[in-house]
Amino acid sequence: MKEKRIYNFNAGPAALPLPVLEEIRDSFLNFAGSGMSIVEISHRSKWFDDVINDAAARTKRLLNLDERYHVLFIQGGASLQFCMVPMNLLKDGESADYVNTGTWSAKAAKEAKILGKSVKVAASSEDKNFSYIPKNISFSSDAVYVHITSNNTIKGTQWAEFPDTKGIPLISDMSSDIMSRRFDAKPFGLIYAGAQKNIGPAGVCMVIIRDDMLKRVPATLPSMLKYTTFSESNSLYNTPPCFSVYTIRLVLKWLEETVGGLDKMEEINRKKGAAIYSFIDSTEFYRGTAEPGSRSLMNVTFRLPDEELEKKFIKEAAENNLGGLKGHRSVGGCRASVYNATTLEGVETLVDFMKTFEKKNG
Numbered sequence: 001m002k003e004k005r006i007y008n009f010n011a012g013p014a015a016l017p018l019p020v021l022e023e024i025r026d027s028f029l030n031f032a033g034s035g036m037s038i039v040e041i042s043h044r045s046k047w048f049d050d051v052i053n054d055a056a057a058r059t060k061r062l063l064n065l066d067e068r069y070h071v072l073f074i075q076g077g078a079s080l081q082f083c084m085v086p087m088n089l090l091k092d093g094e095s096a097d098y099v100n101t102g103t104w105s106a107k108a109a110k111e112a113k114i115l116g117k118s119v120k121v122a123a124s125s126e127d128k129n130f131s132y133i134p135k136n137i138s139f140s141s142d143a144v145y146v147h148i149t150s151n152n153t154i155k156g157t158q159w160a161e162f163p164d165t166k167g168i169p170l171i172s173d174m175s176s177d178i179m180s181r182r183f184d185a186k187p188f189g190l191i192y193a194g195a196q197k198n199i200g201p202a203g204v205c206m207v208i209i210r211d212d213m214l215k216r217v218p219a220t221l222p223s224m225l226k227y228t229t230f231s232e233s234n235s236l237y238n239t240p241p242c243f244s245v246y247t248i249r250l251v252l253k254w255l256e257e258t259v260g261g262l263d264k265m266e267e268i269n270r271k272k273g274a275a276i277y278s279f280i281d282s283t284e285f286y287r288g289t290a291e292p293g294s295r296s297l298m299n300v301t302f303r304l305p306d307e308e309l310e311k312k313f314i315k316e317a318a319e320n321n322l323g324g325l326k327g328h329r330s331v332g333g334c335r336a337s338v339y340n341a342t343t344l345e346g347v348e349t350l351v352d353f354m355k356t357f358e359k360k361n362g
């Protein structure tokens with residue numbers, strides 16, 4: 001079975017750690033001695049309570065969150081958060097700053113505008129096709145929050161350091177790099193992450209929200225669109241995506257107990273990044289699309305000399321058990337997503353293939 005698995009560089013849904021998949025398989029018919037599968041038990045049972053509480057507790061430990069932060073599990077993906085954030089946190093007459101670093105940032109700002117909210121684009125990297133992360137941004141002093149996308153899955157850029165907002169709460173879409181590195185959560189009022197990139201399967205979005213943000217939630221919103229509905233019910237107002245939450249919990253357990261925490265995970269991710277970027281920098285054949293200081297450790301985007309060669313590269317890679325290397329349909333080119341579950345061995349195998357391909361076609 002194991003030997004049939006490929007090196008999976010998909011951008012999302014993406015590879016999950018093999019020990020997690022094995023544990024799911026092994027406990028699938030009889031979860032925690034219940035005699036039922038995790039997909040058959042009640043979300044109101046003690047069994048599921050333990051699962052969701054442990055997932056939240058591990059999130060708090062891994063990210064070093066203090067007691068002001070609440071971990072919520074909400075359906076609708078990161079895309080629902082694009083509208084939930086302004087609905088819940090931005091009142092009429094108030095304004096928020098957004099930094100536009102690519103497709104997902106733009107979509108987040110678009111939803112706020114659809115709702116008629118006042119949104120300012122404080123900085124943008126559109127002038128250079130989103131190949132960099134803007135620096136030295138001056139934010140509006142009256143902004144209620146500053147929204148950023150910590151890792152730009154499609155453009156292959158990532159904030160190496162978060163901007164200084166002078167006390168304005170930061171909000172970040174961390175869908176494609178949550179749990180990949182250590183960072184100081186204190187400047188953040190809210191963090192959200194669709195699970196299917198780095199922490200689990202599709203179907204759930206993790207939302208981390210601070211007390212002062214919860215106080216902003218208007219009473220007039222429908223229940224399912226209010227953060228307080230989720231914070232007051234431990235994300236059990238209605239049936240949560242039980243299997244997705246369960247898998248997140250297993251991934252976080254793997255991160256804590258097998259990998260050894262976020263410092264260790266970051267060290268591994270930096271080694272992976274160094275292996276592939278140093279190779280790309282050493283050749284003319286492959287060309288990274290992101291500026292070196294803004295490169296993502298999660299999504300490595302690159303081009304070959306022409307589109308024909310790119311097609312051939314992706315096809316031959318797949319024949320060599322290296323899957324998911326096609327760039328996003330909106331930008332083309334190639335992309336290797338090397339999330340937490342991708343091993344250094346997987347990255348080295350890819351680099352070896354890239355070298356061989358260049359020798360034959362360069």
Ligand SMILES: *Cc1c(COP(=O)(O)O)cnc(C)c1O
Nearest residue numbers: 077078079104153173175176194
């Ligand atoms: C994939 C992705 C999204 C969209 O997530 P959905 O869960 O499909 O809504 C949003 N933001 C970022 C950064 C992403 O990578």
